[in-house]
Amino acid sequence: MIGNRCTNRGMSSALAFAFFAFHLTCHFATAAMADPVEDFYRGKTLDMIVPTSPGGDYDMRGRLLARQLTRFIPGNPNIVVRNMPGGVGIQAANYLMRGAPRDGTVLHIIFQSMPSYQAMGNPAIDFDVRKFGWIGNSTESPNVLNSWHTTGIKSVHDVMTHELVVGSPGTATTSYIYPAVMNALVGTKFKIVTGYPGGNDVNLAMEKGEVGGRGSNSWASWKSNHPHWLAEKKINILVQVALKRAPDLPDVPLMMELAKNESDREVLRFISADMGIARAFVTTPDVPADRLQALRKAFMDVMKDEQFLAEAAKAQMDISASDGLAAQAVAESIINTPAPILARAKALIEAPAK
Secondary structure (H helix, E strand, C coil): CCHHHHHHHHHHHHHHHHHHHHHHHHHHHHHHHHHHHHHHHHCCCEEEEEEEEEEECCHHHHHHHHHHCCCCCCCCCCEEEHHHCCCCHHHHHHHHHHHCCCCCCEEHHHHHHHHHHEEEEEEECCCCCCCEEEEEEEECCCCEEEHHHHHHCCCHHHCCCCCCCCCCCCCCCCHHHHHHHHHCCCCCCCEEECCCCHCCCCCCHHHHCCCEEEEEEEEEHHHHHHHHHCCCCCCEEEEEEECCCCCCHHHHHHHEHCCHHHHHHEEEEEEHHHHHHEEEEECCCCCCHHHHHHHHHHHHHCCCCCCHHHHHHHHHCCCCCEEEHHHHHHHHHHHCCCCCHHHHHHCCCHHHHH
16 A cells, blocks of 8 residues: 555656646747747837928828838837928938937838938938938839920930029929039039929929929839829929939930049939938837847838739839848948048039038
């Protein structure tokens, strides 16, 4: 009897130990399978900062991505859009650098000109684009200069001999910079009228005959916001600003192709380089590496998603995506532009405002 009791006690102890070991193994297995990124984002609300007022291509893209990205971020957080216009994009980028939480809960569709402004030492800048977490770029669509159909100007060569009045929101925008630099280096005769509150106001001014064109707008924006103008040939695309011609603008020259010598071409190349991040998304500095990687993967998954692409196509929104590392490389290449080219570009850009 004593032997049986000892045997039973031994079996009970062994079973208890086995049961404990089993549950301990399950606990560690469950912990190993837990996703810290998913755990962090579950139940969170993210901000999508748009550096413009509502309407226009930046705002439309920010809102479209906010609607679709939540499906692909682990934990499926909610995303709300916050418009933060001011300082031609500088205010929003400064906020991302100095005021926003650095935990991956703030996203930003950054103005493409921010690296160039930083490279040229804009005093209003309080950020470093090299420290942002670059998530990805949604299009490489170029910027373009256009004329209104009633002007009779159909190509950039017409502007070499005839004055074209173009509208611009201000001297710190590409709508001013592009035509001003082309006047200096290419020999065009753009007359630039500033003071419009925004690009949509310049469009209205064209319709009213106050100006004969717009100094800059995204080709993607024209296609998504005014496809009827293109179909009815109410605007003529004169020049495209990028490092390569858009496939659907094969006969429109690049701005840098109009340069008269290599030195001028390098300056125009610098001014054109930010089109490689025409509509890029970033997050704050110091975001944990696993969260940044998750945001980058989610972005590229969205860019290939049928539901997203269908919605983008319905809005006639150009999608030609590149990943976060490629976007970051473009930004850093702009910052690393040789000093002599930067100095000359800065002198040309600032000269008209004197």
